[in-house]
Amino acid sequence: MADPLLFNPRTYDPAQFDPETRRLLRATVDWFEDRGKRRLIEDYRSRVWLADFLAFAAKEGLFATFLTPASAAGDKDQRWDTARIAALNEIFGFYGLDYWYAWQVTILGLGPVWQSDNTAARTRAAELLAGGEVFAFGLSEKTHGADIYSTDMLLTPDGNGGFTATGSKYYIGNGNAAGLVSVFGRRTDIEGPDGYVFFAADSRHSAYHVVKNVVDSSKYVSEFRLEDYPVGPDDVLHTGRAAFDAALNTVNVGKFNLCTASIGICEHAMYEAVTHAHNRILYGRPVTAFPHVRRELADAYVRLVGMKLFSDRAVDYFRSASPDDRRYLLFNPMTKMKVTTEGEKVIDLMWDVIAAKGFEKDTYFAQAAVEIRGLPKLEGTVHVNLALILKFMRNHLLNPAEFAPVPTRLDAADDTFLFEQGPARGLGSVRFHDWRPAYDAYAGVPNVARFREQADALCEFVATAAPDEEQSRDLDLLLAVGQLFALVVHGQLILEQARLTDLDEDVLDELFSVLVRDFSTFAVELHGKDSATVDQQRWALGAVRRPVVDEARSGRVWQRVEALSGAYEMAP
Numbered sequence: 245m246a247d248p249l250l251f252n253p254r255t256y257d258p259a260q261f262d263p264e265t266r267r268l269l270r271a272t273v274d275w276f277e278d279r280g281k282r283r284l285i286e287d288y289r290s291r292v293w294l295a296d297f298l299a300f301a302a303k304e305g306l307f308a309t310f311l312t313p314a315s316a317a318g319d320k321d322q323r324w325d326t327a328r329i330a331a332l333n334e335i336f337g338f339y340g341l342d343y344w345y346a347w348q349v350t351i352l353g354l355g356p357v358w359q360s361d362n363t364a365a366r367t368r369a370a371e372l373l374a375g376g377e378v379f380a381f382g383l384s385e386k387t388h389g390a391d392i393y394s395t396d397m398l399l400t401p402d403g404n405g406g407f408t409a410t411g412s413k414y415y416i417g418n419g420n421a422a423g424l425v426s427v428f429g430r431r432t433d434i435e436g437p438d439g440y441v442f443f444a445a446d447s448r449h450s451a452y453h454v455v456k457n458v459v460d461s462s463k464y465v466s467e468f469r470l471e472d473y474p475v476g477p478d479d480v481l482h483t484g485r486a487a488f489d490a491a492l493n494t495v496n497v498g499k500f501n502l503c504t505a506s507i508g509i510c511e512h513a514m515y516e517a518v519t520h521a522h523n524r525i526l527y528g529r530p531v532t533a534f535p536h537v538r539r540e541l542a543d544a545y546v547r548l549v550g551m552k553l554f555s556d557r558a559v560d561y562f563r564s565a566s567p568d569d570r571r572y573l574l575f576n577p578m579t580k581m582k583v584t585t586e587g588e589k590v591i592d593l594m595w596d597v598i599a600a601k602g603f604e605k606d607t608y609f610a611q612a613a614v615e616i617r618g619l620p621k622l623e624g625t626v627h628v629n630l631a632l633i634l635k636f637m638r639n640h641l642l643n644p645a646e647f648a649p650v651p652t653r654l655d656a657a658d659d660t661f662l663f664e665q666g667p668a669r670g671l672g673s674v675r676f677h678d679w680r681p682a683y684d685a686y687a688g689v690p691n692v693a694r695f696r697e698q699a700d701a702l703c704e705f706v707a708t709a710a711p712d713e714e715q716s717r718d719l720d721l722l723l724a725v726g727q728l729f730a731l732v733v734h735g736q737l738i739l740e741q742a743r744l745t746d747l748d749e750d751v752l753d754e755l756f757s758v759l760v761r762d763f764s765t766f767a768v769e770l771h772g773k774d775s776a777t778v779d780q781q782r783w784a785l786g787a788v789r790r791p792v793v794d795e796a797r798s799g800r801v802w803q804r805v806e807a808l809s810g811a812y813e814m815a816p
Contacts, residue, residue, distance in 0.1 A: 247804060249549050249751075251334055251511050252812050253277055258331060260654045264321040265328045268306055269335065275300050276339040281608065281814040284340060288611050291462050293421075294346055302376020306332075307350060313358055314658035316370040323658040324358070326562045330504045330555065337508025341615040342462040344505045346378055349417030351501060353379025355494025356426040356442045356481045358663040364478040365444050369424055377423030381498075382445070383491055386414035386467065390624070392440075392491050397429030399441050399475060406476045407431070409443065412455070412469040419466025420454050422447045426481060427470070428491055440487035444479045445470065485667075492668035496576055499623040500562060503555045503579035506587035506619045510548050513612040515812045517541070517594035520601050522809035532809075537597050538802050544593040545805045546755040549747075550738050551583045551590075557741035563653040565661050570674045571647075574636040574733065581629035582730050584619040591616045608814070630726040631719065635671045637729045638710075641703050644678035652744055679732065682739040689749055690792035691756035692739070698763045699732045701787045709779045724770040731763050754801045757791035764788040 246255040253276075258269045275297075276284065287294075301307050310329055312322040329351075336344035357369045357379075369379070388394040397411035409429055419425065424444050431439040445452055451474065455467040482490045518541060521531040531537055558575040565572045591613055595602045602609045620626050683699065686692040705725075715721055735756070742752050764787070770776060771784035 262656045308373040333501050333504035334508040337505035338512045345463045350379040352381035352498040356490045359490045360481040372423040378418045380418040380422035380425040382413040382425045382427035384415040400432045409470045409473040414467045416466045419468045420464040438484045442482040442487040443475045489668045493665040499580045502619045503583035506584045509612045510590045513609045518808040540593045544590045553738045553741040557737040560653045564650045577629040577632045634726045640676045645675035647677040679736045682736045718775045721773045727766040750800045760791040
């Protein structure tokens with residue numbers, strides 16, 4: 245029997261969605277399954293461009309259906325629906341990050357367009373999507389990275405109301421083939437932020453030059469250069485501060501996709517790892533008979549379940565966001581930073597079990613072990629996202645506000661606010677609902693109660709021993725504090741989703757035993773920081789807790805993990 249908490253192509257039926265969404269998701273799974281594992285791995289290793297995949301997507305209208313907002317739609321099934329976008333992310337991650345990446349950077353490329361009032365550009369984008377084209381997001385540069393204050397893409401007025409653009413961009417996915425590239429630059433005749441411009445370019449234009457693919461992969465992560473590229477009024481998407489906001493708001497939309505891709509990678513790898521370990525005999529016993537192996541695989545399983553619960557609940561906050569409810573701005577870097585780094589831990593735990601098998605060229609796992617590393621490093625590093633998360637800590641922990649309950653959002657609605665986010669500032673003023681009721685609802689679960697003690701201790705830390713002005717310049721210390729706060733937020737949304745889905749309390753208890761250990765680990769790390777005060781050191785050691793041990797509970801969770809052996813294997 246398939247585990248209902250994990251994606252399994254053998255039993256997958258996304259019945260929660262409308263008929264056309266169900267058809268497209270299932271058709272995508274079937275396309276990969278029909279190709280088989282050997283072809284999947286060969287394409288990954290030979291680094292071929294994804295022409296056949298993109299031909300499939302074009303034939304089915306996959307990208308057009310999922311990525312055209314209702315305001316630009318050509319048929320009733322087209323909308324921007326974060327719930328079904330997340331489902332497709334998971335499928336792409338399950339089969340290979342190269343496929344997900346072509347889709348992800350298309351999402352980024354569309355962000356400035358769908359935020360724009362330029363009707364001609366929006367119409368052109370919708371037509372290109374309908375024709376099966378991909379898109380690209382021309383923000384990063386080789387010298388400046390994603391420091392958009394310092395762009396060297398220069399637009400010179402041409403005297404006829406337009407510009408010529410000259411400059412290069414770096415790390416630009418789909419830059420080799422995009423029908424439309426959203427490019428960020430600045431005017432040569434206006435200083436400061438009023439000079440910013442987002443404009444649309446075509447990779448097939450003679451003034452657009454692809455320099456190279458900067459990675460050794462099927463992902464085409466391009467360097468491209470524009471030489472006197474003509475930019476007319478119909479190409480201009482945003483000017484001035486609105487261009488700056490469009491860049492950051494696009495990353496808000498795109499960043500969210502990394503969590504569900506990470507989940508898909510881990511799910512496929514877990515089927516392989518458990519099946520291998522359970523059927524391998526060592527010293528006359530199955531590898532899974534050893535206690536340390538069971539612990540590592542069980543930890544990997546509950547961490548993966550936690551990733552899914554958090555991400556599913558975060559979808560609801562994204563879809564329910566508004567100018568008066570910007571809680572998504574915390575949950576977004578959480579999905580990017582916390583969920584993706586949990587994915588790395590999941591892979592590492594399984595790799596410790598399967599050892600050399602994880603290097604073999606005929607496994608998906610060897611691919612997963614490489615690809616899982618990329619996700620925490622895309623759309624901002626872990627450090628950047630942790631620093632962002634910290635901006636919300638005091639309000640979230642100590643200053644809750646009243647909000648109407650956010651329901652599960654699987655309805656077939658268009659998420660219009662994602663392209664109407666407005667100015668990208670004021671993060672410190674964002675308010676949140678009280679995090680405590682989510683924990684109170686599971687006060688009878690031993691390790692939830694134990695973790696709640698640590699969460700309450702963190703509130704005491706923020707109120708009485710928070711970093712002072714000098715320490716606030718010590719990012720090394722702040723990042724350790726950020727990890728502690730991230731765990732509380734992670735646990736909160738996990739518990740909210742657990743309540744909505746009636747999660748097995750054995751799984752929840754086992755998951756929180758892991759989170760208790762994690763909190764203790766980060767508290768000890770904080771204790772050892774160079775600038776930690778005596779009071780902070782004392783607090784850190786006082787926050788260390790031992791999880792509540794229950795062998796019977798752990799045994800029942802292990803049975804769920806053991807049942808994954810043979811539950812799915814991709815056809816040759």
